Amino acid sequence: QSASCGGIVCITGATAGFGAATARRFAADGWRIIATGRRQDRLDALVAELGADSCLPLCFDVRDAAAVQNALENLPEAWRAVDVLVNNAGLALGLEPAHRCSLDDWMTMVDTNIKGLLHVTRALLPGMVERGRGHVVNLGSITGTYAYPGANVYGGTKAFVMQFSRGLRADLHGTGVRVTNIEPGLAESEFSVVRFGGDADRAAKLYAGASALRPEDIAATIAWAVSCPAHVNVSRIEVMPTSQSFGALPVHRA
Ligand code: NDP
Ligand code: 8X3
Numbered sequence: 117q118s119a120s121c122g123g124i125v126c127i128t129g130a131t132a133g134f135g136a137a138t139a140r141r142f143a144a145d146g147w148r149i150i151a152t153g154r155r156q157d158r159l160d161a162l163v164a165e166l167g168a169d170s171c172l173p174l175c176f177d178v179r180d181a182a183a184v185q186n187a188l189e190n191l192p193e194a195w196r197a198v199d200v201l202v203n204n205a206g207l208a209l210g211l212e213p214a215h216r217c218s219l220d221d222w223m224t225m226v227d228t229n230i231k232g233l234l235h236v237t238r239a240l241l242p243g244m245v246e247r248g249r250g251h252v253v254n255l256g257s258i259t260g261t262y263a264y265p266g267a268n269v270y271g272g273t274k275a276f277v278m279q280f281s282r283g284l285r286a287d288l289h290g291t292g293v294r295v296t297n298i299e300p301g302l303a304e305s306e307f308s309v310v311r312f313g314g315d316a317d318r319a320a321k322l323y324a325g326a327s328a329l330r331p332e333d334i335a336a337t338i339a340w341a342v343s344c345p346a347h348v349n350v351s352r353i354e355v356m357p358t359s360q361s362f363g364a365l366p367v368h369r370a
Contacts (some may be wrong), residue, residue: 122146125333125342126188128178128236129205133305134255134338137331138202141339143170150174150195152187152236153205178205178232184235187206188239194358198201200251200315200342201240206273208311211266222269229273241293249346251294253282253338260352262362274299278352285351294349296341301356329357 125142132154136163139149143166148217152174153160159173172195175300176183191198204230209221223280259267260274281297288295304326307320341350 123199137335141335
């Protein structure tokens with residue numbers, strides 16, 4: 117399936133950042149978008165921008181299993197044959213060392229990045245398998261592979277996403293359904309404002325002078341993976357800004 121051929125793509129977390137950019141990119145490529153998120157006003161604005169024929173808004177919290185199931189099992193007839201699921205909704209909360217973190221923040225990350233992704237995937241996957249085609253694109257992170265101080269549970273959730281992506285590939289063997297794990301590094305979106313509890317100044321300092329990835333870069337990466345011919349499965353894509361690389365492993369000396 118070529119990205120330029122169009123189809124139906126369901127994007128979680130389409131109200132900001134990567135998800136909103138991916139919605140715009142796929143709409144420009146002729147796709148119809150099922151856009152999800154918790155902020156109805158943002159969804160309304162996206163529909164106004166892309167057009168009601170091209171964009172179906174679904175307002176739910178991915179942590180709410182019943183709400184996810186209800187929304188996705190009752191899609192209007194014309195929107196049921198979802199070709200691509202972009203499991204993008206997610207967040208990091210805090211950057212404190214593990215012994216000082218908020219347990220509530222940890223649970224919110226697990227509930228959103230792991231359980232939320234599972235709720236949506238489980239709802240849409242059977243239809244893809246029945247139709248013999250489909251593509252699940254998961255938003256992992258470089259933090260699923262590389263550890264840094266303060267990434268603790270966030271990194272753990274993204275390691276889950278990477279390994280779940282591999283497990284999906286194994287389970288979907290022979291079904292024609294593809295799976296791709298996208299693993300971005302530093303990217304400027306609302307991510308850090310959320311991570312720092314709404315502290316926009318702290319978030320702006322993190323990105324200052326960094327030439328971070330932009331949401332459009334990730335949208336283009338997703339569009340490329342989806343545009344590959346049906347016999348090609350891109351399993352993982354790690355993408356960092358040129359300004360970001362690897363650091364030494366620290367040794368504490370007594
Ligand atoms: P943003 O904060 O800009 O966007 C996050 C999106 O997720 C929003 O649309 C938000 O919508 C949605 N979301 C969050 N929680 C929930 C929830 N409980 N239910 C439904 N939707 C939810 O972040 P990014 O675009 O940067 O991040 C997107 C994904 O990419 C995340 O999974 C993130 O972990 C990952 N990522 C981000 C990187 C970065 O540096 N920015 C790097 C690597 C990976 P709403 O608030 O309306 O519900
Ligand atoms: C977030 C990537 O580099 O900002 O998933 O921690 S980074």
